[in-house]
Protein backbone atom coordinates (compact mmCIF):
# COMPACT_ATOMS: atom_id res chain seq x y z
CA UNK A 499 0.00 0.00 0.00
CA UNK A 500 2.78 2.44 0.89
CA UNK A 501 4.44 1.86 -2.49
CA UNK A 502 5.11 5.13 -4.33
CA UNK A 503 3.70 5.62 -7.85
CA UNK A 504 5.87 3.78 -10.39
CA UNK A 505 6.33 3.55 -14.16
CA UNK A 506 3.75 1.08 -15.51
CA UNK A 507 1.15 1.82 -12.80
CA UNK A 508 -2.42 2.47 -13.87
CA UNK A 509 -3.55 5.57 -11.99
CA UNK A 510 -6.50 7.93 -11.81
CA UNK A 511 -6.13 11.69 -12.08
CA UNK A 512 -8.98 13.71 -10.60
CA UNK A 513 -9.36 17.34 -11.68
CA UNK A 514 -11.00 20.19 -9.74
CA UNK A 515 -14.39 19.37 -11.32
CA UNK A 516 -14.06 15.79 -9.98
CA UNK A 517 -13.64 14.39 -13.50
CA UNK A 518 -11.47 11.30 -13.49
CA UNK A 519 -9.02 10.12 -16.13
CA UNK A 520 -7.30 6.73 -16.06
CA UNK A 521 -3.71 6.70 -17.38
CA UNK A 522 -0.65 4.43 -17.32
CA UNK A 523 2.53 6.08 -16.06
CA UNK A 524 5.58 6.10 -18.37
CA UNK A 525 8.96 7.85 -18.30
CA UNK A 526 8.20 10.13 -21.27
CA UNK A 527 4.42 10.27 -20.81
CA UNK A 528 2.41 13.48 -20.64
CA UNK A 529 -1.22 13.99 -19.66
CA UNK A 530 -2.85 16.67 -21.81
CA UNK A 531 -5.97 18.59 -20.79
CA UNK A 532 -7.46 21.90 -21.86
CA UNK A 533 -6.01 23.29 -18.62
CA UNK A 534 -2.40 22.40 -19.47
CA UNK A 535 0.02 19.50 -19.58
CA UNK A 536 1.23 17.26 -16.77
CA UNK A 537 4.46 15.30 -17.37
CA UNK A 538 4.25 11.88 -15.69
CA UNK A 539 7.68 12.51 -14.12
CA UNK A 540 5.97 14.89 -11.66
CA UNK A 541 4.13 11.85 -10.25
CA UNK A 542 6.67 9.02 -10.51
CA UNK A 543 8.18 8.26 -7.07
CA UNK A 544 5.46 10.27 -5.28
CA UNK A 545 2.94 8.81 -2.79
CA UNK A 546 -0.72 8.20 -3.72
CA UNK A 547 -2.89 11.25 -3.14
CA UNK A 548 -0.19 13.60 -4.50
CA UNK A 549 -1.60 16.83 -5.93
CA UNK A 550 0.38 17.96 -8.99
CA UNK A 551 -0.04 21.08 -11.13
CA UNK A 552 -0.24 21.24 -14.91
CA UNK A 553 1.84 23.72 -16.93
CA UNK A 554 -1.08 26.16 -16.57
CA UNK A 555 -1.36 25.69 -12.82
CA UNK A 556 -4.49 23.55 -12.52
CA UNK A 557 -4.49 20.82 -9.88
CA UNK A 558 -4.70 17.08 -10.48
CA UNK A 559 -4.84 14.50 -7.68
CA UNK A 560 -3.23 11.15 -8.44
CA UNK A 561 -4.16 7.82 -6.91
CA UNK A 562 -4.37 4.14 -7.84
CA UNK A 563 -7.95 3.17 -8.68
CA UNK A 564 -9.94 0.99 -6.30
CA UNK A 565 -11.60 -2.05 -7.86
CA UNK A 566 -14.89 -0.21 -8.33
CA UNK A 567 -13.18 2.85 -9.85
CA UNK A 568 -11.28 0.59 -12.26
CA UNK A 569 -14.48 -1.20 -13.30
CA UNK A 570 -16.20 2.10 -14.11
CA UNK A 571 -13.26 3.23 -16.28
CA UNK A 572 -12.07 0.05 -18.01
CA UNK A 573 -12.85 -0.74 -21.68
CA UNK A 574 -16.12 -2.59 -22.18
CA UNK A 575 -17.33 -5.11 -24.67
CA UNK A 576 -20.46 -6.24 -22.86
CA UNK A 577 -22.39 -4.17 -20.28
CA UNK A 578 -20.81 -4.67 -16.84
CA UNK A 579 -22.42 -5.35 -13.49
CA UNK A 580 -22.01 -2.20 -11.39
CA UNK A 581 -20.32 -2.01 -7.99
CA UNK A 582 -23.68 -1.47 -6.23
CA UNK A 583 -24.67 -5.01 -7.24
CA UNK A 584 -21.19 -6.57 -7.14
CA UNK A 585 -20.84 -6.09 -3.37
CA UNK A 586 -24.22 -7.73 -2.56
CA UNK A 587 -23.49 -10.56 -5.03
CA UNK A 588 -20.42 -11.52 -2.97
CA UNK A 589 -22.59 -11.72 0.17
CA UNK A 590 -25.64 -13.43 -1.32
CA UNK A 591 -23.59 -16.00 -3.23
CA UNK A 592 -21.36 -16.30 -0.12
CA UNK A 593 -18.09 -16.12 -2.05
CA UNK A 594 -15.35 -17.16 0.39
CA UNK A 595 -11.54 -17.50 0.25
CA UNK A 596 -10.80 -20.89 -1.31
CA UNK A 597 -14.16 -21.21 -3.12
CA UNK A 598 -14.39 -22.83 -6.57
CA UNK A 599 -16.63 -20.49 -8.51
CA UNK A 600 -18.13 -20.94 -11.97
CA UNK A 601 -19.15 -17.74 -13.76
CA UNK A 602 -21.03 -17.22 -17.05
CA UNK A 603 -20.99 -15.11 -19.23
CA UNK A 604 -17.72 -13.42 -18.51
CA UNK A 605 -18.56 -10.30 -20.58
CA UNK A 606 -16.13 -7.49 -19.75
CA UNK A 607 -14.78 -9.19 -16.62
CA UNK A 608 -16.12 -6.82 -13.94
CA UNK A 609 -17.75 -9.62 -11.97
CA UNK A 610 -14.75 -11.89 -12.67
CA UNK A 611 -12.35 -9.49 -10.93
CA UNK A 612 -14.67 -9.12 -7.99
CA UNK A 613 -14.95 -12.90 -7.61
CA UNK A 614 -11.18 -13.37 -7.95
CA UNK A 615 -10.50 -10.92 -5.17
CA UNK A 616 -12.92 -12.71 -2.87
CA UNK A 617 -11.77 -16.30 -3.57
CA UNK A 618 -8.13 -15.32 -3.04
CA UNK A 619 -5.11 -17.38 -4.04
CA UNK A 620 -6.52 -20.66 -2.68
CA UNK A 621 -9.76 -20.44 -4.68
CA UNK A 622 -10.48 -20.42 -8.39
CA UNK A 623 -12.78 -18.86 -10.97
CA UNK A 624 -13.80 -20.77 -14.08
CA UNK A 625 -15.54 -18.53 -16.63
CA UNK A 626 -17.64 -19.69 -19.59
CA UNK A 627 -18.10 -17.08 -22.33
CA UNK A 628 -19.68 -17.74 -25.71
CA UNK A 629 -17.90 -14.91 -27.55
CA UNK A 630 -14.17 -15.20 -28.08
CA UNK A 631 -13.71 -11.41 -28.44
CA UNK A 632 -15.42 -10.77 -25.08
CA UNK A 633 -13.32 -13.48 -23.44
CA UNK A 634 -10.19 -11.68 -24.64
CA UNK A 635 -11.34 -8.22 -23.52
CA UNK A 636 -12.24 -9.67 -20.14
CA UNK A 637 -8.84 -11.29 -19.67
CA UNK A 638 -7.09 -8.02 -20.56
CA UNK A 639 -9.26 -6.08 -18.14
CA UNK A 640 -8.77 -8.56 -15.31
CA UNK A 641 -5.00 -8.78 -15.82
CA UNK A 642 -4.75 -4.99 -16.08
CA UNK A 643 -5.95 -4.79 -12.48
CA UNK A 644 -4.94 -8.06 -10.81
CA UNK A 645 -1.86 -9.05 -12.84
CA UNK A 646 -1.32 -12.39 -14.59
CA UNK A 647 -0.71 -14.58 -11.54
CA UNK A 648 -4.40 -15.32 -10.88
CA UNK A 649 -6.44 -18.54 -10.49
CA UNK A 650 -8.63 -17.83 -13.54
CA UNK A 651 -9.58 -20.02 -16.48
CA UNK A 652 -11.82 -18.69 -19.24
CA UNK A 653 -13.33 -21.17 -21.69
CA UNK A 654 -15.11 -20.13 -24.87
CA UNK A 655 -18.29 -22.22 -24.71
CA UNK A 656 -22.08 -22.12 -24.49
CA UNK A 657 -23.11 -22.89 -20.91
CA UNK A 658 -26.63 -23.87 -22.05
CA UNK A 659 -25.06 -26.99 -23.56
CA UNK A 660 -23.72 -28.26 -20.25
CA UNK A 661 -21.08 -27.78 -17.56
CA UNK A 662 -18.19 -30.25 -17.87
CA UNK A 663 -16.87 -29.51 -14.36
CA UNK A 664 -17.40 -31.01 -10.91
CA UNK A 665 -17.16 -29.94 -7.29
CA UNK A 666 -18.17 -26.34 -7.93
CA UNK A 667 -19.09 -24.43 -4.74
CA UNK A 668 -20.82 -21.40 -6.27
CA UNK A 669 -22.30 -20.51 -9.67
CA UNK A 670 -22.85 -16.88 -10.63
CA UNK A 671 -24.74 -16.14 -13.85
CA UNK A 672 -25.13 -13.00 -15.91
CA UNK A 673 -26.74 -14.17 -19.15
CA UNK A 674 -30.20 -13.91 -20.75
CA UNK A 675 -31.69 -17.39 -20.12
CA UNK A 676 -30.34 -18.73 -16.80
CA UNK A 677 -33.25 -21.19 -16.51
CA UNK A 678 -31.45 -23.19 -19.19
CA UNK A 679 -28.51 -23.63 -16.78
CA UNK A 680 -30.46 -24.98 -13.77
CA UNK A 681 -30.31 -28.62 -14.83
CA UNK A 682 -26.53 -28.45 -15.44
CA UNK A 683 -26.00 -26.58 -12.17
CA UNK A 684 -27.72 -29.37 -10.22
CA UNK A 685 -25.08 -31.81 -11.52
CA UNK A 686 -21.89 -29.81 -11.01
CA UNK A 687 -22.57 -27.98 -7.72
CA UNK A 688 -21.45 -29.48 -4.42
CA UNK A 689 -24.26 -30.13 -1.88
CA UNK A 690 -25.27 -26.86 -0.22
CA UNK A 691 -23.85 -24.98 -3.20
CA UNK A 692 -25.32 -21.64 -4.25
CA UNK A 693 -26.63 -20.49 -7.62
CA UNK A 694 -27.00 -16.74 -8.14
CA UNK A 695 -28.35 -15.02 -11.23
CA UNK A 696 -28.33 -11.34 -12.21
CA UNK A 697 -31.19 -10.41 -14.56
CA UNK A 698 -32.27 -7.03 -15.97
CA UNK A 699 -36.03 -7.70 -16.35
CA UNK A 700 -38.66 -9.17 -14.05
CA UNK A 701 -40.13 -11.43 -16.74
CA UNK A 702 -36.80 -13.25 -16.82
CA UNK A 703 -36.90 -13.52 -13.01
CA UNK A 704 -40.38 -15.09 -13.26
CA UNK A 705 -39.17 -17.71 -15.72
CA UNK A 706 -36.09 -18.52 -13.63
CA UNK A 707 -38.17 -18.83 -10.44
CA UNK A 708 -40.62 -21.15 -12.18
CA UNK A 709 -37.76 -23.41 -13.28
CA UNK A 710 -36.10 -23.30 -9.83
CA UNK A 711 -39.38 -24.22 -8.05
CA UNK A 712 -39.33 -27.41 -10.07
CA UNK A 713 -35.67 -28.31 -9.33
CA UNK A 714 -33.32 -29.64 -6.65
CA UNK A 715 -32.79 -26.05 -5.45
CA UNK A 716 -34.49 -24.47 -2.44
CA UNK A 717 -34.27 -21.35 -0.26
CA UNK A 718 -35.09 -19.11 -3.22
CA UNK A 719 -34.98 -15.33 -2.94
CA UNK A 720 -35.16 -12.49 -5.48
CA UNK A 721 -34.34 -8.87 -4.71
CA UNK A 722 -33.04 -5.60 -6.09
CA UNK A 723 -30.48 -3.26 -4.57
CA UNK A 724 -31.32 0.45 -4.38
CA UNK A 725 -28.48 2.90 -4.00
CA UNK A 726 -29.20 6.59 -3.44
CA UNK A 727 -26.36 9.10 -3.16
CA UNK A 728 -26.72 12.37 -1.20
CA UNK A 729 -25.76 15.94 -1.92
CA UNK A 730 -23.82 17.38 1.05
CA UNK A 731 -22.86 21.04 0.83
CA UNK A 732 -23.01 23.26 3.94
CA UNK A 733 -26.62 23.28 5.19
CA UNK A 734 -27.90 21.78 1.96
CA UNK A 735 -28.03 18.10 2.78
CA UNK A 736 -30.51 16.05 0.80
CA UNK A 737 -30.68 13.13 -1.64
CA UNK A 738 -29.17 13.87 -5.06
CA UNK A 739 -31.81 14.78 -7.65
CA UNK A 740 -30.80 11.96 -9.95
CA UNK A 741 -30.31 8.31 -9.19
CA UNK A 742 -29.80 5.10 -11.12
CA UNK A 743 -33.27 3.68 -10.58
CA UNK A 744 -32.64 0.26 -12.06
CA UNK A 745 -29.81 -2.09 -12.97
CA UNK A 746 -30.88 -5.69 -12.36
CA UNK A 747 -32.54 -8.21 -10.06
CA UNK A 748 -30.61 -10.78 -8.04
CA UNK A 749 -32.02 -14.27 -7.54
CA UNK A 750 -30.24 -16.86 -5.42
CA UNK A 751 -30.93 -20.46 -4.40
CA UNK A 752 -29.20 -23.39 -2.61
CA UNK A 753 -28.79 -26.93 -3.78
CA UNK A 754 -30.69 -29.30 -1.46
CA UNK A 755 -29.86 -32.96 -0.79
CA UNK A 756 -31.80 -35.41 -2.99
CA UNK A 757 -35.11 -36.68 -1.51
CA UNK A 758 -34.74 -40.17 0.05
Ligand code: SAH
Pocket residue numbers: 576577578579602603604605606607608609610626627628629632655656657658672673674
Ligand atom coordinates in the same frame (compact mmCIF):
# COMPACT_ATOMS: atom_id res chain seq x y z
N1 SAH B 1 -20.99 -9.95 -15.79
C1 SAH B 1 -20.20 -9.41 -16.87
C2 SAH B 1 -21.05 -9.01 -18.05
C3 SAH B 1 -21.73 -10.19 -18.72
S1 SAH B 1 -22.69 -9.70 -20.14
C4 SAH B 1 -19.39 -8.23 -16.35
O1 SAH B 1 -19.60 -7.81 -15.21
O2 SAH B 1 -18.51 -7.72 -17.06
C5 SAH B 1 -23.35 -11.24 -20.62
C6 SAH B 1 -22.34 -12.13 -21.31
O3 SAH B 1 -22.90 -13.43 -21.44
C7 SAH B 1 -22.00 -11.68 -22.74
O4 SAH B 1 -20.61 -11.51 -22.83
C8 SAH B 1 -22.48 -12.83 -23.61
O5 SAH B 1 -21.64 -13.06 -24.73
C9 SAH B 1 -22.43 -14.00 -22.65
N2 SAH B 1 -23.33 -15.13 -22.96
C10 SAH B 1 -24.61 -15.06 -23.40
N3 SAH B 1 -25.12 -16.30 -23.54
C11 SAH B 1 -24.15 -17.17 -23.17
C12 SAH B 1 -24.08 -18.61 -23.11
N4 SAH B 1 -25.11 -19.36 -23.47
N5 SAH B 1 -22.92 -19.18 -22.67
C13 SAH B 1 -21.86 -18.41 -22.31
N6 SAH B 1 -21.86 -17.04 -22.36
C14 SAH B 1 -22.99 -16.42 -22.79
